[in-house]
Amino acid sequence: MVTRAGRPQRRTEALSGERIVEAAVELLDTVGEAGLTFRALAERLATGPGAIYWHVANKDVLLAAATGTVIEAALSADEPGSPREKVHAVALGLFDAIDEHPWLADRLAAQLPRDPWGSVTLLIFERIGRQVRALGGPESSWLTATMTLVSYILGAAGQNATNARAVAPDVKRAEHLAATATAWKAMDPKEHPFVRAVADQLAEHDDREQFLAGVDLVLAGITASHPGKGRT
């Protein structure tokens, strides 16, 4: 254990996997995935690029470790509440984590399953699954319900973050949405009738609310499949 960001003892307090991962996360947060370089990392750690390889096998496992650290931190809180509230908590935890660490977006779809059912995926799966179980449906429905919920949460959160990142930082989100809505409304009614129809709603929607509404929609689908217990 490292005394988090603590005393920079003499010169360097020796390298370690944890210190490296910590520095990697900082680098990812400040300069993005393209900025995470073994040379930049080495400089930040006041060492040479080769030194890192003594503690970390390669860049892939470094990114995996960085992802794991951040996700675990995001899911550390486990407040009490109804199943729905707990699912919301996990979902929002991931949503916000991805929002704060946009580089997570690429990782969630790409890396989590790359180590299929690795520790991070398992953690999320277990968390969500428990609440699905608490919803009271038959055991035979648990796997499908949980997989669907997790897929939605990871998919939607990831897409949202990439969305946010795509827009130039100086452009206001509202302005950008308004511009998109205008473009949608100007589309050919023959080819894009639906997109035209929802253009106004798009301009008004809030990403976070929309995300949670999706969670509730999936939850409604789960409870609708076994009418009997708690409605919401």
Added chain:
Amino acid sequence: MVTRAGRPQRRTEALSGERIVEAAVELLDTVGEAGLTFRALAERLATGPGAIYWHVANKDVLLAAATGTVIEAALSADEPGSPREKVHAVALGLFDAIDEHPWLADRLAAQLPRDPWGSVTLLIFERIGRQVRALGGPESSWLTATMTLVSYILGAAGQNATNARAVAPDVKRAEHLAATATAWKAMDPKEHPFVRAVADQLAEHDDREQFLAGVDLVLAGITASHPGKGRT
């Protein structure tokens, strides 16, 4: 238009954006995303790396074009059927396309929204949205329902493809699932009770069926939110 894979006229039939994208897709399919190199691409096209830049701005737009081409082809069929059947058709079209072109997995989460509401996302959104509208719910629910469905489909399909790719090609999918199930069942009941409980179901599940079951779950949630019209 290029006469697809046709006559190799004399030597080279002049470069073009389409030919380059076509070659890029072939390269991606055969050697993966890491193998798509401007040098390799140039060699395949019997030219120099610099030539490509006259037709394609950079690697990002090349990948975007490759993604767009493949996705559009996957969604080209538009058979008649109930809204549910049509949603299934779009979902399976994407599922199978990602399965055949695994490099799409990284692109779907990462690139589609990078060009927020770019042509490909729009195409999928429009297709799904029309069916959501046909389900008969109030217009105010269309945006949320469609976004949720699209998020699930892209998220689940992407994760599935990465899952498939992660397993060594020589390992049978069934064997791998069985091994994972065994590992799940051996887990600490205190820490992973849910994962233990669904281990057997995991071993038996079929990826494609599971994926479609998720689509139906979301559809059930949509119809449950406005009871009145078509049940399924």
Added chain:
DNA sequence: ACCTGAACACCGTTCAAGT
């Protein structure tokens, strides 16, 4: 055991020069 830093084998991209 741990670190250094030069070196290797690559990249994407540019650009003067050609046709």
Added chain:
DNA sequence: ACCTGAACACCGTTCAAGT
């Protein structure tokens, strides 16, 4: 207008050599 190919400024990774 379109193509060539050398060159630039990087990468991740390795490895002999040090301490």
